[in-house]
Amino acid sequence: MMAEKSKSLIQRAIASPKVSSRTKQLPSEGLDTAQPTPTTPSIPKDTEIPIERELPEAKKLYITIKPPQNVAILHISEYGENRYSVWGGNLYKNLDRTDPENKPDLSLGKQVAEKVYPDEIKKRMNNFSHVNLELRKWIKHLRDKFGEDLCLVIADYTDFEIPWEMLELSPYQSPNQYIGALITIVRWRKVISVVKDDSLELEFKVDECCGKTVAYLLDTELKGARDEFETLTKLQATIYQSSEDNSIHKFHTHLQCDDADHSFVYISCHGIFKNSPKEMALGSASNNNQQLNLDALRELPLNLVQKSQGIVFINACHSAREQIDPVIRHSYRMGFVELFLAQGARGVIGTLAAVGDIYAAEFACELIKESLISPQLSVAAILKKLRSKAVENLGNNPTEKQLLSLIYRFMYVYYGNPMTVLRLKRRGE
Template identity: 30%
Template sequence: MPMNLIQRMLANKSSRHPDQRPPTALQTREKIWFDMYVTKNGEQINNTICREGITYCKVDAGETYTLVALGSNIPSHFHTNSMGLEFTTEIKVRIQCIADTQILIEEERTITGTEANNYRQEFALSIDAMLPTCELVLRMDVVVAKDAVRTIGTKKLFIKGTYEVIHPQILHECQIATRLPDNVSILSILPHPDPAYQFGFTVQGWNSGQNLPTLQYPNRKPVSIQQYRQEGTDFMDIRVNIRNLSHYLKNYEHKKLPIWLTWLEKSYHEECYLIIEDESALEIPWEMLELQGDYRYLGVEFKVARWISRSVQAIPMNLAVNTSTHQGSVISYLDSMLKEEETKAERAILQHFLLEECSDLNSLNQRFKKDGNLTNIGLIYIGSHGEAGNKLHMASQQVFPAGRLKLMDEHAYPRPLAFFNACESARLGLIGTFDNNSFVTTLLERIVQGYIGTLAEVGSKRASAIAYSLLSTAQRNPDLPIAAILQQIRKEAAQRLRQTYENLSDDDPKEKAAEQAFIYTFLYVYYGNPLASLRLTPREETSCNNN
């Protein structure tokens, strides 16, 4: 007779060990490993690149890939420690893919322990063509029941982007407070690491599209124009020396510097800005550097601004690179030692603006000490060129030495532009945090936000004419950046030099005058925001307002 259901159950029970229980899903666990990788056309990416000592798989901006997430009982390098999962337990698998702070993929899927053994999920991974060169971070997390989130693993790939992000440490050392626009680059110059090369230096460049690696130039000849002038070097010979330096830079280190500069020109055309940060103490006239082609100079083809690195001074001075304006009236001082014909041009243009004139250095010094009333000043203009300019550098003067200005309180922002039209007024002096008492560093620390000065002696009439040209251009084009105004003035000087050589015979005395005017013009350099402009209050505006 067949057994009924109860009999079968009793028979099965009696045949087992008393402690044995039938297997259940909750008691059955299996080791699961998870994995993630990227494929292209069905094949796993295996192109590698070494970046700062780390080897990455490489993908390209502007391309589409497939991100594959897996679960199986096969050990994985991505997930080194397996998970023991019950068959029926539900888990949440979270997938993240991040590049340059952008979340490209963020997905979550709930699966069971059984499904985890054969888990496979694919995601379309589209990498934006405008992403920079950066890391691509893949991350997988799993949540089991009410447990805390378990990070299964992370994997980093390398995206070859369409541009380079300038490393924050570089901006920090160069004292630049903002992310640079694409058309603004940095050229950094440091002393040569081998002290045997007294006049040697290293250069490195950064741009969002392409960087210039560190290049070492074991130069053996002095390059300071002021040193040339002190030695009595002829103006034409000075330009020959600069040409020799340019030729050296164009051909050394596999021509990497000129190739980089040419790439910048072709990429950004007329809107190419360059910040030069030079702590070599060699006083190289970078704006005069000759580029490929005739009468093409760095300060003509680029809108150049200079800035000061963190190593040069004690007080941090962060440069904000953005569109801004020095706006307001003018404080001026013209040295009484200068003859009327030596200041005729600058006097003429200064009369077009709302002007506060200081009769001597004492009154100018006191004007700087007045608390908080430079915020409505657009320009501080000092005319003390020619022989009179030496007064600004004489310690015995005891009235207006740069070192004394360090004792002043820092003025509030916004601050004006300073134009010190005086011999050697843009020389940084001794390089070193506590040694530098130059007008450039001291005024930028305490009083102004931008600074124009000269790298060497400039003849009085030419200095006055250059001041007229600069200020009259700003008057006509108040939105034109100061760096662009100086670029335009240099371009005109280069064109006049070219025309002189094309129209005159050999050994014509006018050639020497043309060389002199050319070099004097290129001695003017600008420290400050390359995008800043100068908008000065016209004299007639105030007279209208008073009526």
């Protein structure tokens, strides 16, 4: 997790743009987030939606060739140097490729590192939304057609790190209509499986991950870890704490066991993000011996992940960011989300930047709570619900704390089947 575990998405912190622990935050932080009213599930478990003709674009992204009618795919691709264009596929209405535009400086990782205040980040996304008229109109048409059943897959082939979930549908007429709080959204990318030695295909089907929980907590360095510990203890999870000797390596060994009954792998620690995949790591911010870098996790098969095929939540700074290997220079980007998907995880939750410790812990506890009290909601729908709470809590004159909560919550993104439900079980159940 990031430097100050104050889950406020953008606390003032983040000393370095590249290295962060769940302790680093945006320019202001420190207050707890409020919890508004729950939203309606976007894709009910028993929904059967007709499947019709093929979407040719889906083939390139390794998405099932015949997605349901209610699924739209937003493609973002580079168009020359530091330029991009978007287009969208849906059985009801397509979005033609837009004219190429210059790369915007909207990376949350970069903005937090530069200590941009949350209200300024909000304004920048407001302006970005305003000028993307064609995209907004396309999404509005789809919402009018499918309502709460609409699902949007974001396929971003660039390394521009645009926080698409913060796109507003009507930035001036109806402020704060962020698509990530209104629509069930998942991200997807090409993933080369280490299990099948082939590329994974995203499918859309009612699916559930049912089983036990295993977790790693950096309780010696992160604020808020006590709340996470208590929440995980109620689940009777197997918890490895940094206050115990060699705990992160014991946790790594646990992931190599031949267990097939784990629905949830939770990692709460600092995230280190530097200049290449080899330098990306999870663990302690001060002790290199208590870190797991990307290479170490690739060296041995994570049998528990492969056989359980559950949900992995990496509650650490920058855990959803990716990089191209500067040596092999292949366009295939590497990172922790890509690694766990390649190892067989059904879905992975990660962050786009540094998250305050307290806010990160709060977000995790709420997600686990929602999974228990709303077992019919998919993981993607729960993320939408938690974002929606932060939006509803803004009011007309949002405080610094409310703005921080908003930005931090939109840093969490999900890769995987939008209809996968997490069913947490206690040991022995």
